[in-house]
Amino acid sequence: MAAPSGQQADRQHSDDPAATSPPTDRRPTGRAAELGLLVFAAALVTAALVIVELNQNRALSWHLAAYGGAYLLALAAAHLLVRRFAPYADPVLLPVAALLNGLGLVMIYRLDLAAAASAVNRGEDPPAAQATLQLVWTAVALVLFLLVLVIIRDHRSLASYAYTLAAAGIVFLAVPALLPARFSQVNGAQIWIRIPGLFSIQPAEFAKIALIIFAAAFLVTKRGVLSTAGKRFLGLTLPRVRDLGPLVVALLLALAVLVRGNDLGTSLLLFGTLLTMVYLASGRVSWLIIGLLGFAAGAALAYRLFAHVRVRVNIWLHPFDDPLGSGYQLVQSLFGLGTGGMFGTGLGAGRPDIVPFASTDFITAALGEELGLVGLTAILLLYLVLATRGLRTALAVKDPFGSLLAGGLAFAIALQVFVIVGGVTRLIPLTGLTTPFLSYGGSSLLANWIILALLVRISDSARRPPVAPVPADRPRASLTEAHTELVPVTGERTDRTRPAGRTDTPADSGTTDTERAGS
Amino acid sequence: MPAIVLQLTRVGFLILLWLFVLAAIRVIRADLRAGAAAAGSGSERRADRGRRQSSNGGGTATAGARPVPGILVVTAGSMAGTRLRLGPGPILIGRAEDSTLVLDDDYASTRHARLVQHGQQYFLEDLGSTNGTYLDRARITAPTPVTVGVPIRIGRTVIELRP
Numbered sequence: 001m002a003a004p005s006g007q008q009a010d011r012q013h014s015d016d017p018a019a020t021s022p023p024t025d026r027r028p029t030g031r032a033a034e035l036g037l038l039v040f041a042a043a044l045v046t047a048a049l050v051i052v053e054l055n056q057n058r059a060l061s062w063h064l065a066a067y068g069g070a071y072l073l074a075l076a077a078a079h080l081l082v083r084r085f086a087p088y089a090d091p092v093l094l095p096v097a098a099l100l101n102g103l104g105l106v107m108i109y110r111l112d113l114a115a116a117a118s119a120v121n122r123g124e125d126p127p128a129a130q131a132t133l134q135l136v137w138t139a140v141a142l143v144l145f146l147l148v149l150v151i152i153r154d155h156r157s158l159a160s161y162a163y164t165l166a167a168a169g170i171v172f173l174a175v176p177a178l179l180p181a182r183f184s185q186v187n188g189a190q191i192w193i194r195i196p197g198l199f200s201i202q203p204a205e206f207a208k209i210a211l212i213i214f215a216a217a218f219l220v221t222k223r224g225v226l227s228t229a230g231k232r233f234l235g236l237t238l239p240r241v242r243d244l245g246p247l248v249v250a251l252l253l254a255l256a257v258l259v260r261g262n263d264l265g266t267s268l269l270l271f272g273t274l275l276t277m278v279y280l281a282s283g284r285v286s287w288l289i290i291g292l293l294g295f296a297a298g299a300a301l302a303y304r305l306f307a308h309v310r311v312r313v314n315i316w317l318h319p320f321d322d323p324l325g326s327g328y329q330l331v332q333s334l335f336g337l338g339t340g341g342m343f344g345t346g347l348g349a350g351r352p353d354i355v356p357f358a359s360t361d362f363i364t365a366a367l368g369e370e371l372g373l374v375g376l377t378a379i380l381l382l383y384l385v386l387a388t389r390g391l392r393t394a395l396a397v398k399d400p401f402g403s404l405l406a407g408g409l410a411f412a413i414a415l416q417v418f419v420i421v422g423g424v425t426r427l428i429p430l431t432g433l434t435t436p437f438l439s440y441g442g443s444s445l446l447a448n449w450i451i452l453a454l455l456v457r458i459s460d461s462a463r464r465p466p467v468a469p470v471p472a473d474r475p476r477a478s479l480t481e482a483h484t485e486l487v488p489v490t491g492e493r494t495d496r497t498r499p500a501g502r503t504d505t506p507a508d509s510g511t512t513d514t515e516r517a518g519s
Numbered sequence: 520m521p522a523i524v525l526q527l528t529r530v531g532f533l534i535l536l537w538l539f540v541l542a543a544i545r546v547i548r549a550d551l552r553a554g555a556a557a558a559g560s561g562s563e564r565r566a567d568r569g570r571r572q573s574s575n576g577g578g579t580a581t582a583g584a585r586p587v588p589g590i591l592v593v594t595a596g597s598m599a600g601t602r603l604r605l606g607p608g609p610i611l612i613g614r615a616e617d618s619t620l621v622l623d624d625d626y627a628s629t630r631h632a633r634l635v636q637h638g639q640q641y642f643l644e645d646l647g648s649t650n651g652t653y654l655d656r657a658r659i660t661a662p663t664p665v666t667v668g669v670p671i672r673i674g675r676t677v678i679e680l681r682p
Contacts, residue, residue, distance in 0.1 A: 030546070030550060032646070033546045033549070036542075037539070037542060037543060037546065040538075040539055040542060041539065043535075044532075044535055044536065044539055045529075047528075047535060048532065050528075051528045051529070051532055052524060054524070054528060055525060075543075090550075091546055091550070092543050092546055092547055092550075095543070096543060099539060114614060221647055224630055224646040225630075275606070292643070343529065343530065343533060344527065344529065344533070345529075346525060346529035346532075347529075347532065348524075349525065349529075371532075371533065371536070374533050375532075375533050375536055377535075378536045378537050378539075378540050380538050382539075382540060382543070385540070385543050385544070385547070388547075389547070398661040398662070399660060399661040400661065400662070472583070
């Protein structure tokens with residue numbers, strides 16, 4: 001392409017041939033803001049670590065600064081790669097996730113200290129440190145985040161693997177059910193793939209992402225039918241079941257596997273997310289009503305069938321009936337939150353380790369005890385920021401697949417936080433889910449960083465300024481000469497030899513006043 | 520460590536945490552403003568492009584305010600001459616009997632495309648058709664804003680929005 005030599009200087013920074021004229025209204029990419037927030041997040045995490053050490057009366061050393069510096073370096077590396085591979089990505093997503101992950105690491109480290117101290121008091125060996133392992137998982141998760149960004153250069157390419165992903169997700173999900181309990185069972189839930197001594201992963205976390213991608217791709221193809229076809233009944237437009245066949249089959253298979261493995265939290269999360277995506281795609285309230293009725297029926301059935309569901313509901317309704325037995329965990333969590341009060345006991349100065357599973361399911365109770373209502377609200381606001389930025393991306397992105405995918409992923413994060421924080425604070429019955437980014441657990445961390453990478457990728461495409469228009473001085477062929485391959489849609493047509501795409505009618509013959517197709 | 524220091528760190532950390540939340544919200548607000556500004560100048564640019572295209576096609580768009588589409592006109596194909604007054608609802612285009620604009624075109628799909636009004640603007644969206652929907656010369660893959668006077672090609676039918 002021959003460009004005037006005067007513009008040569010302008011375009012030397014750009015290898016995009018379409019950008020012959022530098023766009024004047026290019027909006028800021030937000031990378032500077034992202035870097036600032038990342039430095040802030042690393043500083044906050046380092047401060048949290050220092051405060052824990054102070055409160056635990058441990059000697060301050062430069063090791064702490066080294067930890068903070070290493071975290072900052074890892075984040076800076078992530079930032080540089082985002083700058084390279086997703087330059088227009090949303091500037092808030094990465095720092096918020098980094099801060100949540102860092103706060104989780106500090107809290108897990110703090111619970112490690114408490115567990116070691118109580119083991120020493122009892123004269124036992126201190127248990128293995130969870131924080132070290134979580135640190136390794138964080139590093140792996142960051143690498144995975146970057147890998148997803150580098151490999152998936154355009155999120156729309158995911159849509160072509162929809163059915164593959166759905167099948168792989170369900171098979172992966174079903175692996176623990178097929179393995180012997182020794183390799184798959186932890187605390188009564190058969191949802192793990194364990195390789196003793198090496199690692200254990202929870203396939204549901206990854207299957208969830210695969211199913212959300214599948215649902216987005218599937219719903220995009222059915223969107224038109226979903227929002228138009230159907231019978232009307234009692235003021236509601238009833239959907240046709242056949243339009244949703246594959247999605248319903250995939251969802252029922254996944255739910256069957258999850259319920260069999262006693263993982264009700266993930267089934268609730270998956271069901272809620274896919275239902276919301278159907279609503280996002282069709283915009284019809286009837287789907288929501290049908291879904292919620294189905295959920296109510298499923299919940300009633302689960303209550304009748306499973307003893308542990310009845311126990312959970314009973315603890316939720318009457319936690320103080322058996323405060324030292326079945327209600328112990330929830331009661332201690334409530335006491336912890338009460339002890340924290342408005343401003344908390346200070347990081348490292350409370351007793352969050354009294355709550356069983358404080359580092360996984362009950363990490364928000366631990367944070368609530370040590371940071372108080374004020375701190376816990378800030379953390380919940382961080383999740384709100386994450387979810388709204390995801391939904392904002394869903395609104396801004398131009399392709400319907402990306403829009404549904406971003407909406408589904410953002411809603412999944414929000415719903416997961418609601419289910420687990422609601423459970424811990426006794427708003428709803430407790431179901432075992434991790435708190436995204438905060439909780440101890442490799443699978444959850446990896447899966448959430450993958451979700452974040454997908455959101456960053458989609459937000460990059462949503463915020464990317466439109467490609468500069470074709471220069472006006474280029475000779476423009478008239479529309480009718482544009483070459484396109486046309487295929488007859490009806491099978492019985494035989495005259496394929498007619499010149500396709502050629503319309504001989506002059507463009508202005510359409511001004512006769514025949515109103516043939518009235519609206 | 521003196522208790523006063525611990526109390527100060529406790530309060531200080533909460534303040535820092537909230538400052539982070541406020542900083543994130545500030546970034547979001549700046550981003551929304553920039554987005555609104557870009558959308559404003561972007562619509563000017565679109566109007567500019569529309570003007571160029573309509574002057575190419577002999578349209579009557581004037582400089583400044585973009586004309587609001589009022590009717591849909593079929594300019595080529597077997598239905599040439601058909602006019603359709605634009606209503607508030609979406610306009611389904613295809614060979615299906617219940618389409619808003621029923622096409623008699625073997626190269627169009629049963630449910631081919633639709634036009635949806637959003638504010639003052641119409642968006643053209645392909646409904647997974649076999650031969651695709653073209654706005655001007657480009658095949659569209661996502662809902663695309665349609666300006667007055669820009670030809671939309673569906674199979675062998677060409678339609679246009681007019682003020």
